[in-house]
Amino acid sequence: MSQPSASLNRKAPLLSLRTVWTIARGTLTQLIRMRTFYFLLAFAGLVVAIGNFNIPETPAKELSMIKKVSFGTMDLFAWLFAIVSTALLIPRDLEDRTLYTILSKPVRRVEYLLGKLFGVLIVVGISLTVMYLLCGFMISFRESVYIAEELAAMEKDGRYSNKEIRDQIALISKHGMRPELGIAVIASFLKAAVIAVVTIFLSTFASSSLFTIIISILIFLIGHAHNMASSFWLHQSDGSMFVQQLVKVVKILIPDFQLFSFSEGIVLGEVVPYALVGQMFLLTAGYIIVFLLLSLLVFADKEF
């Protein structure tokens, strides 16, 4: 008889990773059923189209263009997908009344929020990986075609030394597929993770999905532009005090999403110091923890 009472008296853990994982899996299934992965077809179409553009340019420039369009689109899809899917999930759970079923079970609200966030991040992660593989295949294919063509042309010409041929091939390879490009995908993932957690925070007090989506996109655009726009506005307003103060307030309240755009440099062929990537991971973790805590503050006592 003492066994059941002991188990009743045992304190439930503050956070059960198993529960979080169960909710994350459920979110993943929910998003798959919403046919979210169909946008990958559009991405594949775009990559094939851009890979077959025949513009009178050098191979290096064409490869650079394919990379920039592919990685730019990947980044765009990642943050847009993170906003839309996160904004839809909590209101949909409310509409379907799934939320009542979940919260009537021994599930803490923090576990629910974390589960939803991880579910979205898993889908974003899978999508980015598939997009990376698709564009990686296209870039490698075009790179090998260009190298073969350049080799044939230079050997036929007969005026070029082995070193000159090697230099030309190295120039094409520099703009081709490189392992560092994987870090550009990670940069897009980190950016998507931050905007997803901001969207979760907004959806805890928003009245509708549409409101959450619009405000999240607005926050994203402001967060992306404030550094660029502030120097422009300050220049336009001759360094007005009012603009300066406004810029400071915006910078404090809204995350700086432009920092997460370091994939642009990687795509252009710059070297990435891993210590910096580590710092970006830490910053993302900071955003996730703080915005989850703030979401919890609003969501904890919310009556449904």
Add this chain to the structure above:
Amino acid sequence: MSFFRQNRKLLLVLLGLVAFGVLRAPWENRLREQLVKQRLLLPPPGHTALQQMSQSALMGTLGGLRSLVATYLSLDAFGDFGEKNWDELQRKYRIICNLEPRDETHWVSVVWHIGINATAHVQYYSEEMPKYERERRFQQYCSEAIKLAEDGIKQNPKSAPIRLQLAEVYREKLKDPCNTARVYKDMLGLEGTPGYITRFYGYFLADCPGKEKEAYAYLMRLFQMGEKHHLPTLFVKIKELEEKLNVPFPRRIKTDEPERPDKPKKPSNVLPGGIVVP
């Protein structure tokens, strides 16, 4: 007091946001500096570039689609290339280069378009224009191409391709061997410089009035470096300089000029790398 009690949660959230904002701001500023220093993050585009952009391009740029906007504009600029609308093409490339100043391919393209294509267009295909106007525009496009190349070199100090394109403007259009040699000299030792530039520097220096002695010494050094530099032009240039400088016969090179290999003739509209100019 009742306002604070009623909106306790809202105030706490605001406080949390402000506290986090204040804490992260110095860290983010440091990170931004490091990322810009490592050339991973682009500095904000110039004010003139932002002012010249269309509303949609501006929105895209501010919204983090900077490289997509730049790529779209460079594809759009090809339309102007097809229509020989050089001023519009140049305006678009100014924006593109402001958006992505560290992508040397944009600088190379605009110098090629303005310095080679636009100049060729006014030289050979603008017969309806008075000769004086054609010559004036030719000079104007050349100077604009040079200015663009110099701006590009300021942004990418180690870029060999921009210098190569600049040298082509001096060499092919302005027939200026001194500046051609100067640009080739700048290229020596830069990563990505084609091997032939080592010789070309000497060849063009040889044609630069007043630089004959320097050119002779340089070309002789190349000659003595071994057979890999023993090419027909090297012999011709050394022999020309020997004549100009009155080098005593015993010190002149004795080897005859090697035969030039038969070179297959390329169509005139095909550039190196098989690029066909429409």
